[in-house]
Amino acid sequence: MFLQILTLAVIFFLTFPFFFFFILNINSNSKSNKPSSTTSDVLPKRYPIIGSYLAVKSNLRNRVQWITQILQHCPSATYTLHHVFGYRQIFTANPDNVHHILKTNFNNYPKGHFFINVFFDFLGNGIFNADGDPWKFQRQVSSHEFNTKSLRKFVETVVDSELHGRLIPFLSDAVSDRTVVDLQDVLQRFAFDNVCKIAFGYDPACLLPSLPPTQFADAFEEATRLSADRFRAPLSIHWRIERFLNIGSERKLKTAISRVRDFSEKVVREKKQELADNSSLKSVDLLSRFLSSGHSDENFVTDIVISFILAGRDTTSAALTWFFWLIYKHPEVEKEILKEIKEKSDMPVYEEVKDMVYIHASLCESMRLYPPVPTDGKLAVEDDVLPDGTVVKKGTLVTYAPYAMGRMEKIWGPDWAEFKPERWLESDEAGKRSLVGRDPYTYPVFNAGPRICLGKEMAFLQMKRLVGGVLRRFKVVPVGEERFEPVFLAYLTAKMEGGFPVRVIERGELH
Numbered sequence: 001m002f003l004q005i006l007t008l009a010v011i012f013f014l015t016f017p018f019f020f021f022f023i024l025n026i027n028s029n030s031k032s033n034k035p036s037s038t039t040s041d042v043l044p045k046r047y048p049i050i051g052s053y054l055a056v057k058s059n060l061r062n063r064v065q066w067i068t069q070i071l072q073h074c075p076s077a078t079y080t081l082h083h084v085f086g087y088r089q090i091f092t093a094n095p096d097n098v099h100h101i102l103k104t105n106f107n108n109y110p111k112g113h114f115f116i117n118v119f120f121d122f123l124g125n126g127i128f129n130a131d132g133d134p135w136k137f138q139r140q141v142s143s144h145e146f147n148t149k150s151l152r153k154f155v156e157t158v159v160d161s162e163l164h165g166r167l168i169p170f171l172s173d174a175v176s177d178r179t180v181v182d183l184q185d186v187l188q189r190f191a192f193d194n195v196c197k198i199a200f201g202y203d204p205a206c207l208l209p210s211l212p213p214t215q216f217a218d219a220f221e222e223a224t225r226l227s228a229d230r231f232r233a234p235l236s237i238h239w240r241i242e243r244f245l246n247i248g249s250e251r252k253l254k255t256a257i258s259r260v261r262d263f264s265e266k267v268v269r270e271k272k273q274e275l276a277d278n279s280s281l282k283s284v285d286l287l288s289r290f291l292s293s294g295h296s297d298e299n300f301v302t303d304i305v306i307s308f309i310l311a312g313r314d315t316t317s318a319a320l321t322w323f324f325w326l327i328y329k330h331p332e333v334e335k336e337i338l339k340e341i342k343e344k345s346d347m348p349v350y351e352e353v354k355d356m357v358y359i360h361a362s363l364c365e366s367m368r369l370y371p372p373v374p375t376d377g378k379l380a381v382e383d384d385v386l387p388d389g390t391v392v393k394k395g396t397l398v399t400y401a402p403y404a405m406g407r408m409e410k411i412w413g414p415d416w417a418e419f420k421p422e423r424w425l426e427s428d429e430a431g432k433r434s435l436v437g438r439d440p441y442t443y444p445v446f447n448a449g450p451r452i453c454l455g456k457e458m459a460f461l462q463m464k465r466l467v468g469g470v471l472r473r474f475k476v477v478p479v480g481e482e483r484f485e486p487v488f489l490a491y492l493t494a495k496m497e498g499g500f501p502v503r504v505i506e507r508g509e510l511h
Contacts, residue, residue, distance in 0.1 A: 042073045044081070051082030056234050063232070064374045064490040067091050068404040076388035077408060084235060089397045091375075093404040095411065096387040099441040101378055101398060102449035109398060112379020115231075122227045122257050124299065126307030138304055139450075145289045146454045152461075154284045158197045159462050162190060163469045166207040171474050173209060174504045180479050182499040183324060185211070187317040192217050194462060195312030199305045200267050201285030219259035224310065226253040228491035264302045272296065308455075314493035315372040316459050320466060321500050322370035323363060324476050325486060326419050333362055333421060334471070341472050353464045357433050361424035363463055364438075364445075368412070369419065371445045374403035374490045402444050403490070411442055475505040 044055030059066040070091070071077045077093040092098065101109045110131035123129035127138040145151060167190050174181050189206035196204050196216075206217050226249050230239045242250035271287050286308060290301050327334045340358045377399040384392040392398060409416050412423070425433045440448035446456045453459070470476070478484070479501040487497035 042069055043079070044070070046082050050084050051086070053084050053234060056081070056083070060232065060234070061489070064401070064403050065488065067375070067401060068093075068407055071401065071404045072407065072409075076390070077404070077410070078386065078388055078390050080390070088393070089377075089399060090386075090390060090392060091399050091401055091404075092386070092388075092390070093401050093408050093411075094386075094388050095405070095439065095442045097390070098400045098405075098444055098448070100387050101400060102441065102444065102447070102451065105384060106450055108381050108384055109378035110381065111377075112381075112397070114236075114379055114397060115377060118230045118236075119227055121253070122223050122260070123307055123310070124303035126303035126305075128307040128311065129303075139454075141290065141293070141295065142304070142454055145286060145293075146458075150284070151286075151289070152458070155198055155458050155461060156465075158194055159465050162193050162197075162207065163466060166190070166193070167466070168469060168473060170207060170209060171470065171504045172506075175474065175506045178503070180501050180503055183476065183502045184317070184321045184496050184500040187320050188221075188313065189217070190466070191317040191462075192220075192309075192313045195309050197285065198312065198458075199286045199308045200264075201271065201288060202267055215259060216263045219256045219263075220309065220313070222256035223253060223260050224314065224492055226250075226256065231492075260306065261302065264306055265298060268298050268302050268305075272298075310492070311453075312455060312459075316462055318372040318494045319363065319367050319370075319459075320463055321496055322494065323366040323463075323467070324502070325478065325496075325500065326366050326369070327362065328476060328478055330419050333419065336421075337362060337467070337471060341468050344468075345472070353461055353468075356464050356468060357425065357435050358421060359464050359467050360435060360460060361421040363460065363467070364424045364443075365419055365421045367445045368406040368443065370488065370494055371402040371406060372493045373445070374494055375399050375401045376444075376447070400444065403494075405442065405444070471507070473507055475507050477503045477505060479503055 044052040046052050047054070055066075056063075067079075067081075070079050071093045078097060079091050081089045081091060083089060092101075111129070112131070116129055116131070119129050125134055127135060127142060130138060167186070170186065171181075173179075186207065189211065192206050193204060196202050204214050204217055206212070206214050229249060230236070230253075233239055239250055242248045243254075246254065268287065268291075272291055275288060275291055287301060287305055290304065295301060327337065336358050340356055344355055377397050380392045380394055380396045380398055383394050386392060405411060407416055424436055424438070426436050427433050440446065440452065446453035446459075486500065489495045489497045
């Protein structure tokens with residue numbers, strides 16, 4: 001007990017100068033929220049001891065936009081942010097730097113102990129929270145399963161079942177009842193049902209007509225949000241103290257994680273028993289595949305499946321939410337999408353999805369402006385120098401920012417702010433469109449290098465099937481003031497603040 005009191009006392013005296021300085025300068029951060037045409041005014045002010053803490057704190061809710069504005073004003077699109085007690089964090093939107101971090105010098109930039117410690121309670125040693133040999137092993141196992149045709153076919157079946165069995169009927173009811181629906185919530189439920197079926201072989205049935213609360217889904221959402229709050233905290237000592245004392249948000253997080261893991265472990269045990277009782281059972285979901293291939297350790301498979309649920313639930317729903325907002329604002333794009341849907345409607349499912357190049361380009365363009373994962377950080381193992389000359393000291397957090405990269409004139413040209421799917425397309429002499437590939441280090445929406453997203457193809461399959469199925473039947477119209485603009489929030493993934501209320505209108509036959 002004495003040691004605990006002593007530790008808290010030391011923490012208080014170390015942080016007292018910061019709080020004193022904060023009180024004296026409480027009004028000095030007002031200018032940091034105001035955009036300026038000059039670089040000197042855009043860059044945050046830095047003070048002794050606390051660095052740029054005042055600017056960081058005043059921009060917590062719009063941190064991604066704030067960092068983007070800073071990077072847009074830096075010649076090399078790289079900036080070193082100074083935190084409390086001399087700690088530094090490097091932000092970059094420079095493709096050469098991203099290539100260096102994610103591929104050329106990959107081994108020097110793991111996730112690192114900071115990221116792993118923040119998310120360990122939730123993700124354990126899962127693939128998205130692992131480095132070194134544990135990550136390599138999980139990556140190898142997962143890559144084998146993701147590259148099988150049988151899994152792709154299973155994903156197609158699951159997506160079509162959820163689309164035609166739940167989402168389309170739900171939207172049809174919304175048309176009949178003339179109700180306003182939160183499309184962000186609906187898409188999250190759709191994605192959660194899908195990913196749980198694919199990962200666990202379990203149907204949480206979130207997207208029922210009544211939009212029921214589900215213990216597992218609600219606990220998962222709570223655990224995700226509170227874990228993200230840890231990562232975004234300007235001083236990690238705050239949440240560490242709360243965890244130590246089991247109070248506040250950390251107590252809520254502990255409860256949510258306990259519910260997620262208890263349920264997940266129960267499903268794993270039941271699946272193991274099911275496979276043991278019926279050795280001829282077809283291994284279709286990821287959990288069955290891992291268990292059938294000899295990976296029977298419950299902690300291992302629980303960690304990896306929770307990681308895949310996290311990735312599959314939030315990323316596709318975030319991408320689709322912003323996509324529907326953008327095509328509403330750009331009716332000329334919606335018109336081209338409808339034309340493509342009509343042309344491909346007689347094709348088999350897989351061929352239809354593969355040939356929907358304009359929808360694919362529209363999704364890519366939407367994710368350029370609103371990437372599901374707006375920033376991603378790595379921790380430098382050793383001293384380094386980035387290609388643009390930025391010096392990286394051992395232990396520095398280096399963050400690349402897909403959100404900012406999608407808004408860089410040097411990368412996308414003077415029309416970077418415009419929503420133009422055509423920038424992803426080219427036409428041959430016969431007028432047939434095809435996709436133009438982009439360097440993944442210029443467009444790292446699906447990560448890049450050795451950690452590039454395994455589920456990229458499945459994500460596009462799910463999104464394109466949903467877009468085709470929904471827009472074939474319905475028009476989505478946002479509800480709100482005429483000039484209403486949704487607010488972009490960045491947790492682990494991008495969200496719209498307050499949801500995305502819409503009305504759904506029956507489109508009728510396509511002409």
